Amino acid sequence: MKTQGTNSFSARRVGAAAAIAFALVATSLPSAFAAGEVFGKKCTTEGVSTGQKTTSLICAEGSNGKLTWQRVRLGSTKANPVANLTPPKGSIEFHHWRSEDKVVLQGIIDDFQAKYPGTKITQVITDSTNYQNLELSKVSVNPKAALVTIFRGQQFTDFAKANMMVDLSNERFVKQNVIQSALTPGILNGKVYAVPYQSLFNNPIYNTEMFAKNGWKTPNNWTELLAFCKTSKAKGIIPFAWPAATKGNAGQIMNAMMMNSDSSIDAITKHVNDIQAGKELVTDAWFKGIATKYAQMNDAGCFPNNVVAYTDVAAQADFASGKAAIYPTGTFGMGPIKALNPAMAGKMGIFGMIVVDSKPVYQGITNNTFMFSINPKSNSTDQKIARSFMSYLLTAPVAQKYAVGTSQHVSVINVDYAENVDLLNTSVIMGKKLVLAPRFLFTNGAVATPVELALMAIGSGKNVSEVLADTAKQIKTALGA
Amino acid sequence: MALPAFAVYASLYLYPALTNLLYATQRWDGITAPEFTGFRNITYLLTEDDLFRKALGNNLRFMLVVVIFQTGFALLFATFLLKNSKTNIFLRIVFFFPTILSSVSVGIIWTFLYDPNYGSITAFLKTIGLGDRAPLWLGNESLTLYSIALTQVWFHTGQMIVIYVAGLQQIPKELYEAAEVDGATRWQQFKGITWPMALPTTAVVVAYTTIQTFKAFDLIFAMTGGGPSYASEILVTQIYNTAFISQKFGYASAQSVVLVVLVLFITWLQRKTLRLNDGTK
Numbered sequence: 131m132k133t134q135g136t137n138s139f140s141a142r143r144v145g146a147a148a149a150i151a152f153a154l155v156a157t158s159l160p161s162a163f164a165a166g167e168v169f170g171k172k173c174t175t176e177g178v179s180t181g182q183k184t185t186s187l188i189c190a191e192g193s194n195g196k197l198t199w200q201r202v203r204l205g206s207t208k209a210n211p212v213a214n215l216t217p218p219k220g221s222i223e224f225h226h227w228r229s230e231d232k233v234v235l236q237g238i239i240d241d242f243q244a245k246y247p248g249t250k251i252t253q254v255i256t257d258s259t260n261y262q263n264l265e266l267s268k269v270s271v272n273p274k275a276a277l278v279t280i281f282r283g284q285q286f287t288d289f290a291k292a293n294m295m296v297d298l299s300n301e302r303f304v305k306q307n308v309i310q311s312a313l314t315p316g317i318l319n320g321k322v323y324a325v326p327y328q329s330l331f332n333n334p335i336y337n338t339e340m341f342a343k344n345g346w347k348t349p350n351n352w353t354e355l356l357a358f359c360k361t362s363k364a365k366g367i368i369p370f371a372w373p374a375a376t377k378g379n380a381g382q383i384m385n386a387m388m389m390n391s392d393s394s395i396d397a398i399t400k401h402v403n404d405i406q407a408g409k410e411l412v413t414d415a416w417f418k419g420i421a422t423k424y425a426q427m428n429d430a431g432c433f434p435n436n437v438v439a440y441t442d443v444a445a446q447a448d449f450a451s452g453k454a455a456i457y458p459t460g461t462f463g464m465g466p467i468k469a470l471n472p473a474m475a476g477k478m479g480i481f482g483m484i485v486v487d488s489k490p491v492y493q494g495i496t497n498n499t500f501m502f503s504i505n506p507k508s509n510s511t512d513q514k515i516a517r518s519f520m521s522y523l524l525t526a527p528v529a530q531k532y533a534v535g536t537s538q539h540v541s542v543i544n545v546d547y548a549e550n551v552d553l554l555n556t557s558v559i560m561g562k563k564l565v566l567a568p569r570f571l572f573t574n575g576a577v578a579t580p581v582e583l584a585l586m587a588i589g590s591g592k593n594v595s596e597v598l599a600d601t602a603k604q605i606k607t608a609l610g611a
Numbered sequence: 612m613a614l615p616a617f618a619v620y621a622s623l624y625l626y627p628a629l630t631n632l633l634y635a636t637q638r639w640d641g642i643t644a645p646e647f648t649g650f651r652n653i654t655y656l657l658t659e660d661d662l663f664r665k666a667l668g669n670n671l672r673f674m675l676v677v678v679i680f681q682t683g684f685a686l687l688f689a690t691f692l693l694k695n696s697k698t699n700i701f702l703r704i705v706f707f708f709p710t711i712l713s714s715v716s717v718g719i720i721w722t723f724l725y726d727p728n729y730g731s732i733t734a735f736l737k738t739i740g741l742g743d744r745a746p747l748w749l750g751n752e753s754l755t756l757y758s759i760a761l762t763q764v765w766f767h768t769g770q771m772i773v774i775y776v777a778g779l780q781q782i783p784k785e786l787y788e789a790a791e792v793d794g795a796t797r798w799q800q801f802k803g804i805t806w807p808m809a810l811p812t813t814a815v816v817v818a819y820t821t822i823q824t825f826k827a828f829d830l831i832f833a834m835t836g837g838g839p840s841y842a843s844e845i846l847v848t849q850i851y852n853t854a855f856i857s858q859k860f861g862y863a864s865a866q867s868v869v870l871v872v873l874v875l876f877i878t879w880l881q882r883k884t885l886r887l888n889d890g891t892k
Contacts, residue, residue: 263855267641288858292642375750377836436727438839439750444728576857587840590750597840607660611652611853611862 173197183544211307211543214525217518219248220511222276224519225269226253227261228500230465234535242522251277251519258378266292269505276508276516280324280501282315283570284578289503295323296504296513303521312541315498315566326498327523327532329539331480331559332382332460332567333494334370335467338479338555340455348481352423355485359432362455368434370427371454374590376442381569381582382459386483387420388568389492395565402571405581408609412581413598421598423485424589438590450474458483460495464552465537480556482564493562497570498541576608634864641860652865662841663849663866667873669756670845674824674877676760681820682813684764685771690805692772693779703776706769714766718833721762725749725834749835752842759834759843763827771816778812779805814885818878825874846870 167173173189174197192198224239232255239251254275256265262281266288269275280286280295289295298304299322304313308325316324336348344365349355362369373379392398404410405417412418427433434440434448442459449457450470457463461480468475482494502523504516522528529542534550539557547553572578584601588594635652639645656663688706692699709717724730725748736745748758782804790800828847831837837844837852846866854863 263851288642375835375839377838434728436747436750439725439727439747441722441726443723444726447729574857575852576859579852579856583838583840586838590839592840604662607662608857610659611655611857611859 167199169199171199173199183546209302209306211526212302212521214303214522214528215514215518217246217249217515218511219246220515221250221252221274222508222512222515222519223252223254223272223274224277224516225256225261225265225275226279226500227256227258228279228536229255229257231532231536231538234532237535238523238528238531239519241528242519246518249515249518251515266294270294270507273505273507273509274512276505276512277519278503278505279327280316280503282326282497282499282501282567284573284575286315286318286324286501287573290318290323294503294506296506298322298325298504301517301521303524307521307524307526307543309541309543312498316501316503324501324503325520325524326501326541327529328462328498328500329541330460330462330497330499330567331495331539331556331564332385332497333480333559334383334386334456334458334483335449335461335463335478335480335556336456337449337452337454337474337477339477340367340452341479346455348479350484351487351490352485353487355483356426356430356432359427359430363431368448368454370432370456370458371440371445371449372433372437372458372589373440373442373445374433374437374586375439376445377582377586379442379445379459379463380586380589383483384420384569384582384585385495385567386458387423387485387585388571389495389565390484390486390490391416391420394491395568398568399571402568405605406572406574406577406609408606411602412584412605413595413602417581418594418598421585421588421594424585425594428589428591433589438587446470460497461553461556462538464556468537468552476551476555478552478555480559482559482562491563492565494559494564495567496559496564497567576611577605580604580608631864631867634861635868637861637864638859639861640858641854642858645861648861652862653869656862656865656869662844663846665841666844666846666849669841669843670825673756673760673763673827673845674821676757677763677824678817678820680760681764681768681771682816684768685775685816686809686813688768689772689775689779690801692776703769703772706772708769709766710770712766714829715833717762717766718830721765722749722834725758750839752839755835755839755843759827759831762834763824763830766830767820767823771820774816774819775809775812778809778815782808810885814882817881817885821877821881822874825870846873 188200189197190200192200224235226235228235232253235253239253242251243249258281262285265278265280265285269278270292278294280289299320301322304322304325312326312329313322316322316326340346341348346358346361347354349358359369370383372383388398392401401410401416405412410416412421428437434445434454445454445457445459446463446467447470448454450467457467464478467478482490482492484490484493502520504513504520506513508516523532524542526542526544526546529540530545530547530549532538533540533545533547533553537550537552539547539553547557569582572581580601584597587597634645636647636649637645638648638652692703692706724732727733727745727747727750730748732748733742733745736742746754749755786804786808787800790804795803825845826847827845828851831843831845831848832851835843837848847870850863850866850870853859853866
């Protein structure tokens, strides 16, 4: 396997990098990958890894041109992961949006503060919508916000434009503790400005017990998916608990709808860029094709009744209580679902949502978000504290505590997920050919919002042509303003 | 003594307001250097921006419904709760109670109440056999705005009751006594005494309610985010989206200038209608 240097990352290579990256962000993989991996022996699926440890193997092309199991090189260097940096005394704010992680992160902070008396970290949590919209303004006038998490996509671009991130490229804990290819979303012009902590898989989560009981198999193509909807609905079970009234999570299936909408991620990126530049319309064939899939799913009964008013709260409740077969958002939903119904632990699986009948280009979605960055406006002491706490979070035992406690995969080397059965069960997706969530290619909010609202409306039963015509007009107006 | 007050006013209100006027003449993404565009933002949003017109229409409908019902209910309840008996004082507190809640909490609570699957309102309709006819309170585009308006009325009527009670208690009792001697009915007393004497209070209530409806950002943001399909988008939610999602701070400033002018005009019109400016009340 070739390890890419930081300079080689570019937007056009995101897809290829991601496919390899998320095969690497592998945990101790489940049974499908648990046997036959012997160093130097033949393997079949390029990019599949036996785990995210320094001792793990990866299936890669050897010097003889054949796929063989080779020693994986996860970090930017061959050196082993390092311990965390020692902080000076003082206090900083740690800004993020994940209120569901508050308790686990506080436990980690308490351990850190006990280890280093006189150093204080305070979590400042804002809901994700406001965080995306307001955080840049907030931290630019608040130097105490020394450690700031950033979303992939528009927010990262905005922070970069405003010079609001410190270059972390030369930090040893970045080069040696983090899976290098998972760093892609935080790299700009070859420099690491933000370090992704979580590795998300924005694919549908399904109730494995329900599927087994009914003799169902997860759909492998578009025809099977629509057929499954009819079968499930006939049984009185909501096929896809799609939360059309909650914009953020309603948009997750857009990733699946987009991923095989053209021949490659480059082609998809071009469509998106052209729409954002006003050169292509949402009424044109590419986007209309995506929108039509939503209408077809609605027609096939894939979504719940009254889906237009179906919130994420209702969707999680229905899935957790066994009224819905599939919760189509991603691995990040497993924690809240287990909180609603602890009996769901160990009963959740994941599958790539394929919406074509031809051979898919990509088999699933991944995303690296929740990226750590350091505020350049903080004073040097506060920046040192932020660096130290970031390096602490990026050590394997701490990252493992976070991963297991929050049911999130992470991008840290040597993490073991054995303590969390759901992380193990969903690790199967890592063996697939994944692409970085293409929904976030829409980086212009003036375009992204009407596009997502249009798909929500169409999935809720509105006429495709009418909605897209309106949306095209809205985008034209927004781009001209 | 006036100088510190002016300094606070100037720094917290005057300076931001004037700065906003400046931004309204610029194309600015909030990050890079702004570019002067003159009146282009204003002319564009008044002539080209359909969504702005939709938000404006929504806002006016929202205002109309809330002003009518909130003022009407407040006046009605105030007439019943006028005497300072223990029961009335207790009821005034009960009616006032929602006002002290956070508007986001109110929005979330009512979103749950309106939920078509888990909401108490639909559950109640089901128990009386109307489950099939239960509307999609927040999902039906033609109903959403009114559902939120109902929440707004519930939220703030108590506040207006208190203002009305204070105003109605200033009306001399002798007027009612004389009317009773003349054999006036309760409706005639209301029409001839209460309503005209309550006009100044009504003007305050109507003006305040109007401004509230133009500021109902938090309630709408918490309940629908302006959806579905912009059906509940009002001017302030659109200004927020323009500034912080589309990152067009100059354009958002122009939108807010139009909003301020509009609120000033409507308030002036209301005062004119209630004849408070010419001494003929």
